[in-house]
Amino acid sequence: MAVWALGINHHTAPLDLRGRFAFALDQIEPTLQGLRASLGQAGKAHSAVETAILSTCNRTEIYCAADAPAMDHTMHWLANSGGVAPDLLRQHSYVLQDGLVARHAFRVASGLDSMVLGEAQILGQMKNAVRAAETAGALGTTLNQLFQRSFAVAKEVRSSTEIGAHSISMAAAAVRLAGQLFEDLGQIKVLFVGAGEMIELVSTHFAAKNPKQITIANRTVERGEKLAAQFGASTMRLADLPEHLHEYDAIISCTASTLPIIGLGAVESALKKRKRRPMFMVDLAVPRDIEAQVKDLKDVYLYTVDDLATVVRTGQAQRQAAVQQAEVIIDTGVQSFMQWMDQRNPVGGAVSLIQQVNAQADEWRALEIARAKKLIAKGEDIDTVLEALSRGLTQKMLHGTMAELNKGDADERAQTANAVSRLFLRSTRNANKL
Known part of the structure; x- marks a missing residue:
């Protein structure tokens, strides 16, 4: 049995390229079925290939297990799904096999490969990816073992080290940057576009600063109202966003839209109505929610997930000792997984x-x-x-x-x-x- 993984992340690929390979959670099941059908054409050894896809704002990774590896075929499939040439994808991706797959998965689950070192959100995202693979009937014994051991290693790392200490999350970084632009966050109006997990995290941090107004704009009104109720916020239909954009000092967006929902023209119009008063904008979506050209406007301060990297890296020096401890735990986990693999294939x-x-x-x-x-x-x-x-x-x-x-x-x-x-x-x- 061979295990292999192919991926791109914030270390290897720019934001716009990552956006081409972002899969929403409800897209995972049909995507996995398409991947398995494609790999089945690679030969008899891949007729029952196991697959899983992890897709977040910072990474898209494909995990596979079969009697023989099919890494080139996987590369071509992923390149085709994103509409790019295989050679371009190859320049920005990483391909791993067997023990290196286990080591990578364990490091990802433990938060060692995240933009925010030690962040815990990735573990939940991996569990969601595993559940999606199970629902699609794509998760077999080998990948199930790989991921269950990843979760166990991550739990040990978090309980045995201080890897999460001194961590600054994306949400906290957004609030910190807003505080650098506005003297008093209690006097600003904040608009959140979307109502998913990331927006909930960021809105919680902003709500702690007691801004003058919080509004949630979401495609699904019921979900937006549910989140708004937590903070005593108002709601807005996504379709009404352009005519009300000028009312807000800070706009934070993170949706699953495949196209930008806040365009250059809408922001230019909002600035005119604001008489050039500055706007703070954070685009946490991959692919982008806010058109990239907005960043060139004089009175707009636009940050993407990659722009927040410098802020979230604060405190990493204090965590290096914890990283070394975590790597020892991961080493042991990798050895255990490979022993399990060898026992299944003693020859x-x-x-x-x-x-x-x-x-x-x-x-x-x-x-x-x-x-x-x-x-x-x-x-x-x-x-x-x-x-x-x-x-x-x-x-x-x-x-x-x-x-x-x-x-x-x-x-x-x-x-x-x-x-x-x-x-x-x-x-x-x-x-x-x-």
Whole structure:
């Protein structure tokens, strides 16, 4: 059994490209059925392929399991679904297999791969993705194990480390930026467009500042009224938004619309009615709710999810120790998952292990090379860079070995020492025989 994943996220792809591959939750089931039908054409080994899709404002990821991988076929399917050339998607995506898939899924669930380090919302989004895959009949034993173990690892990371400490959420970042523009948030009128989970989070943070007025505009009136009731807010039909836009100082939007719902012309008209008084706008949707050209207007302060990155990264330095602890927990989880995979396929266990070791070594090498390139770009001395690269690789390769040498009782340590000696000190042992 092979497991593979293909994805794009805020690290690899710009906002507008991510928007092409955003799937609303109610689109997941038919999309998975289309993906499975397409993969079924890749060969007999994919006739019962397992699939799941995780789609958020920061990432779209496809997880698959079958008797053999079909990564190129998956790449072409996703490129076609977004209307882009496979080569363009390949430049901005990542493809993972077996143990690297598990490591990535565990890191995502634990909040280590999020724009907001340690944020908890992604875990709920992953659970929603799993439920959608189950409903579509696309989730088999292997992917179910992968995701259930992801949830268990995430729970352990959150209970055993302080990964969520000092975290600044997207919602808090939006309020902080608004506070930089307006002297008193209690004197502004705020309009929220949409009534989903993200808008509920942001509106909760703004409501704590007691703004003069809060209004919820949503396509479904009943849902908008339900959210408005929590804050004593008023509601508005989405169709009435253009004629009332000028009344609001801050507009925060996050809907599942595939096209912008607030256009350049509407904002220009609102500014004229406001006599150029500034407007604060936050577009948390992927794809965009607010036309990108709005950002060029003189009296508009428009922020997207990517623009909030600098703000939400505040406090990450304090969490680096927690990240290291989390990585150890994830390492253990990956080993456990791969052992489970090998037990299901004992004949291919050795081959799988070799692939995992090679893949892990390639991942470490790529990380250190990327770090070295950054140092060179900053003008660091080449000898210093090479020293850092070699030290980084050595530490990564020996970390697990050193940890194992200090675990267990005397007999276990002796067995480990013997294995380590055979693996790492072969030239010394051979020299002693001469």
